[in-house]
Amino acid sequence: MCSRYGDKLPAVDIFVCTADAKIEPPTMVINTVLSVMSYNYPPEKLSIYLSDDGGSEFTFYALMEASQFSKHWIPFCKKFRVEPRSLDFLFSEFQQARSQINRRMKLYEDMKFRIEAATEKGNISKEVKDQHKGFLEWNSQVTKQDHQSIVQIRVSSEISNAPIILNLDCDMYSNDSDAIKEALCFFMDEKHGHKTSYVQHPQSYNNITKNDIYSNVASTTHLIELAGIDGYNAALYCGTGCFHRRESLCGLKYSENYIGELKNSVCDTKKDRTVHELEEGSKILANCSYEKGTQWGKEMGLMYGCPVEDIITGLTIQCRGWKPVYYYPETRKAFLGIAPTTLDQALVQQKRWSEGMFQIFLSKYCPFIYGHGKIKLGAQMGYCVYLLWAPCSFPTLYYVTIPSICLLHGVALFPEVYEPMLSRFANEGGLIGSSPAEVSKVRTLLHCRTTWSARFSRFLFWVIHQKSRISYDEITNDLCPILSVKQLYRVCTLYCDDNYNTPSVSPDVS
Numbered sequence: 001m002c003s004r005y006g007d008k009l010p011a012v013d014i015f016v017c018t019a020d021a022k023i024e025p026p027t028m029v030i031n032t033v034l035s036v037m038s039y040n041y042p043p044e045k046l047s048i049y050l051s052d053d054g055g056s057e058f059t060f061y062a063l064m065e066a067s068q069f070s071k072h073w074i075p076f077c078k079k080f081r082v083e084p085r086s087l088d089f090l091f092s093e094f095q096q097a098r099s100q101i102n103r104r105m106k107l108y109e110d111m112k113f114r115i116e117a118a119t120e121k122g123n124i125s126k127e128v129k130d131q132h133k134g135f136l137e138w139n140s141q142v143t144k145q146d147h148q149s150i151v152q153i154r155v156s157s158e159i160s161n162a163p164i165i166l167n168l169d170c171d172m173y174s175n176d177s178d179a180i181k182e183a184l185c186f187f188m189d190e191k192h193g194h195k196t197s198y199v200q201h202p203q204s205y206n207n208i209t210k211n212d213i214y215s216n217v218a219s220t221t222h223l224i225e226l227a228g229i230d231g232y233n234a235a236l237y238c239g240t241g242c243f244h245r246r247e248s249l250c251g252l253k254y255s256e257n258y259i260g261e262l263k264n265s266v267c268d269t270k271k272d273r274t275v276h277e278l279e280e281g282s283k284i285l286a287n288c289s290y291e292k293g294t295q296w297g298k299e300m301g302l303m304y305g306c307p308v309e310d311i312i313t314g315l316t317i318q319c320r321g322w323k324p325v326y327y328y329p330e331t332r333k334a335f336l337g338i339a340p341t342t343l344d345q346a347l348v349q350q351k352r353w354s355e356g357m358f359q360i361f362l363s364k365y366c367p368f369i370y371g372h373g374k375i376k377l378g379a380q381m382g383y384c385v386y387l388l389w390a391p392c393s394f395p396t397l398y399y400v401t402i403p404s405i406c407l408l409h410g411v412a413l414f415p416e417v418y419e420p421m422l423s424r425f426a427n428e429g430g431l432i433g434s435s436p437a438e439v440s441k442v443r444t445l446l447h448c449r450t451t452w453s454a455r456f457s458r459f460l461f462w463v464i465h466q467k468s469r470i471s472y473d474e475i476t477n478d479l480c481p482i483l484s485v486k487q488l489y490r491v492c493t494l495y496c497d498d499n500y501n502t503p504s505v506s507p508d509v510s
């Protein structure tokens with residue numbers, strides 16, 4: 001792609017967001033930042049932003065360390081084509097490559113030690129603080145909830161204004177250094193590229209446990225549901241691992257006249273302004289009060305006011321006429337994150353998601369209302385697979401509890417079999433046309449005083465026999481592995497009473 005488009009490749013802004021230095025350790029955050037800094041992409045076209053809602057000076061310090069470390073790390077990655085470019089992962093997984101990476105590993109471990117020691121102590125030494133004037137922003141009045149502006153999306157419009165934006169959670173590192181180029185293939189497609197608003201990657205994890213009891217792999221979601229909904233041009237925006245077209249994210253409506261040129265823009269304003277001027281200008285934009293009375297959070301940028309702002313944002317973009325793409329690369333996942341591994345983490349996450357999605361269903365953003373006439377019916381229904389997670393928990397709960405309890409207590413799950421039903425089953429089983437003696441045998445079978453499940457099992461066995469016209473011996477010896485009738489047979493023999501003793505001899509069915 002670089003050789004084909006050369007200088008015409010668009011600039012890309014990458015946003016990593018973090019919120020709490022305790023839950024999201026600064027070393028993890030810089031792992032993500034360093035992994036995206038080392039993309040195989042012209043460095044002058046890449047701008048990386050870290051949004052720290054918690055305003056932690058430890059994260060700031062970690063970034064400062066990372067910027068020093070990157071001078072050793074990025075050239076090394078590019079020279080030896082290291083994959084993936086997440087330090088923690090690489091150093092823990094590829095012990096055999098130690099000799100090659102020993103020097104970087106030592107540098108990294110020293111840096112990690114310094115950052116962790118400062119975080120643990122809750123204090124950054126004066127010596128370190130003197131190295132960067134940024135530390136002056138932190139004083140005794142600064143708290144997690146109330147601090148000066150750090151970075152917001154619209155800030156990048158002041159600084160780099162790239163036409164493509166990648167947004168990432170801080171625990172989601174880049175696992176494929178060519179991911180930007182792959183995503184650009186969609187945006188730069190000559191036929192359909194101009195309609196593409198975003199390219200969403202699945203949310204995959206690198207800490208999947210052996211039994212994956214919280215179902216973090218989510219194969220059904222990733223390989224079937226999201227891919228299926230994409231067939232209706234309605235890829236869901238999942239909040240991370242997503243490449244956006246800046247214009248569509250900032251509220252532009254798609255129209256047939258839209259050319260969709262990805263201008264290699266570096267904001268004009270940047271050229272004549274000093275770093276200090278840019279910084280001051282950005283602070284105004286980043287302040288929460290900037291968006292009061294504007295369309296930010298309503299029509300522009302991410303939609304606020306809902307725990308799953310990403311789903312709503314994706315829906316509104318699609319309703320403005322854009323066609324997003326869901327991309328599941330088969331060879332190498334583009335991003336890997338950290339999945340919840342304990343019950344409380346999993347419950348909190350699932351509860352927040354299902355609550356937030358049900359809120360959307362009940363709000364004016366319900367896809368059947370908001371999306372009516374704007375997106376396809378299949379897409380509206382596809383959204384509801386997720387938006388109705390919360391109420392779907394009731395039937396799910398029923399299916400996992402009630403049948404198990406019934407089976408344990410020998411209670412019938414289905415109504416008792418009675419005469420009109422029998423004729424239907426008999427038809428299915430090929431009994432119609434059988435001799436009266438045969439039919440009578442089945443009747444006896446169904447009405448003998450054993451448990452309901454035994455009767456039903458015996459009946460199934462009979463149906464197989466009738467359908468296939470082969471002997472019981474053949475069924476049990478040859479077809480058991482395929483049809484699993486052996487268990488059925490056992491159940492039959494166990495519950496067989498005097499009225500009917502099929503399993504031992506093959507009845508005459510001629």
Ligand SMILES: O=c1ccn([C@@H]2O[C@H](COP(=O)(O)OP(=O)(O)O[C@H]3O[C@H](CO)[C@@H](O)[C@H](O)[C@H]3O)[C@@H](O)[C@H]2O)c(=O)[nH]1
Nearest residue numbers: 017018019020053169170171238239240307308309310349
């Ligand atoms: O006030 C906040 C809260 C969270 N975050 C960051 O947002 C990301 C996701 O938050 P998290 O609490 O880890 O939520 P998850 O449930 O793991 O996130 C998934 O679900 C969210 C809601 O749909 C999406 O926003 C996320 O992108 C998606 O990964 C993390 O990097 C946080 O640091 C902030 O920047 N500010």
